[in-house]
Amino acid sequence: MSNNSDFQIEDGVLIEYTGKDKDVVIPDSVTSIGENAFYWCGSLTSIIIPDSMTSIGDSAFYECKSLTSITIPDSVTSIGRYAFYGCTSLTSITIPDSVTSIGYEAFCGCKSLTSITIPNSVISIGYNAFCGCKSLTSIIITDLKAWLEIDFGNYWSDSRYNFFLRNNKITKLTIPDDVTSIGNGAFSDCKSLTSITIPDSVTSIGKDAFGGCESLTSITIPDSVTSIGEEAFCVCESLTSITIPNSVTSIGEFAFSGCTSLTSITIPNSVTSIGENVFEDCTSLTSITIPDSVISIGYRAFYECENLTSITIPDSVTSIGDCAFSDCTSL
Structure with a gap:
């Protein structure tokens, strides 16, 4: 258990954040963000994730409607189901080359998100990962062959996009x-x-x-x-x-x-x-x-x-x- 009373941490897993701060820095001792850890944290606007982090759990930032930015470190390998579901103020996010999987509806309802870059490390993107992202017009692909080898399950979107291979529209x-x-x-x-x-x-x-x-x-x-x-x-x-x-x-x-x-x-x-x-x-x-x-x-x-x-x-x-x-x- 962390000495910081705002964080409930068990064996390196952030179980729950109970604070009310707008800007949050997750302690270095955390290796994964657990399921529902920041669930409905309406006041949260930005968060810094330490390099010790390896995974972002299901519904970790579910309905954090005021969250505008987040930096995911190169240590993270998976983004869970509904991880950023309903983060309606999130305008941009960078997925690092370390990430291999993006879960079911991970960014669903992020209606302010305008573009996203998928690194060639990603091998699976869950069903409706970007559904309801009404402002998302650009998907940037870094490697065409890697993109074609991704397991998309059934569907991964419900909107129409321009695809870019690096900086060139396809x-x-x-x-x-x-x-x-x-x-x-x-x-x-x-x-x-x-x-x-x-x-x-x-x-x-x-x-x-x-x-x-x-x-x-x-x-x-x-x-x-x-x-x-x-x-x-x-x-x-x-x-x-x-x-x-x-x-x-x-x-x-x-x-x-x-x-x-x-x-x-x-x-x-x-x-x-x-x-x-x-x-x-x-x-x-x-x-x-x-x-x-x-x-x-x-x-x-x-x-x-x-x-x-x-x-x-x-x-x-x-x-x-x-x-x-x-x-x-x-x-």
């Missing part, structure tokens, strides 16, 4: 030749991205990998890719055409849903099923040919494709899901 993205997979949510909602070049080394495109990339107009998928994940290109509103290579055997649910400018798409003979909602709300799609390899068309697969005037369904198809062509008013 508009035309070339994936490095040694990358084998594009992870879940890797460039989800990257509003500045206009084109992507994917090398032959890539075999899979993850869930929501490019979902919501509103400026994306073209993409070439190489013959090496075998699977396209759920929502991989959903709501890419500027994408006009796409060719799926013969190597692809599976297309996830909602993969191209909401691609409202998509006028044509080629489905290869390697595909055996068209999943649920895959082309839902592709309102500019006028015609499509389904190859003989397809045996099933999923629920709402072409729902609300209002300009679809013709579709060829082969004899190989044995099942068509409910509402597969509902509200295709031009058919």
Whole structure:
């Protein structure tokens, strides 16, 4: 237990801060900030964390609404779930190269945060880590390959950003030749991205990998890719055409849903099923040919494709899901 009555410390873990100071310096004896240690400390405006610190626990600064700045030392390796949740006055934060994981909703609701730099040490970013960060417009990446190797879980954001590779805004993205997979949510909602070049080394495109990339107009998928994940290109509103290579055997649910400018798409003979909602709300799609390899068309697969005037369904198809062509008013 610390001699300082404002801090409850046990075995190097800061259990609770009970003081009312606006500016707080954590004692050097602390090695980790425990769960809820500064929970709802409404008066806290700034904090200095000692170099002895290795982790920031779950909900450590939860709803510290007056916190405007914090310096995280190079000794910290993990930022826990909800660590800075609801810190609505936090305008900037530097994540050091030592950090390997950023937890679930770690910065959710930090509505004054405008940009953040993700170091190449980070290997996991939790679900909705930056959700509700209404002012966050820039994500700065220090290493593209390292970024592509991050485990994003399902999703990591709910807003649209400009991505920067070091100091350059990413508009035309070339994936490095040694990358084998594009992870879940890797460039989800990257509003500045206009084109992507994917090398032959890539075999899979993850869930929501490019979902919501509103400026994306073209993409070439190489013959090496075998699977396209759920929502991989959903709501890419500027994408006009796409060719799926013969190597692809599976297309996830909602993969191209909401691609409202998509006028044509080629489905290869390697595909055996068209999943649920895959082309839902592709309102500019006028015609499509389904190859003989397809045996099933999923629920709402072409729902609300209002300009679809013709579709060829082969004899190989044995099942068509409910509402597969509902509200295709031009058919």
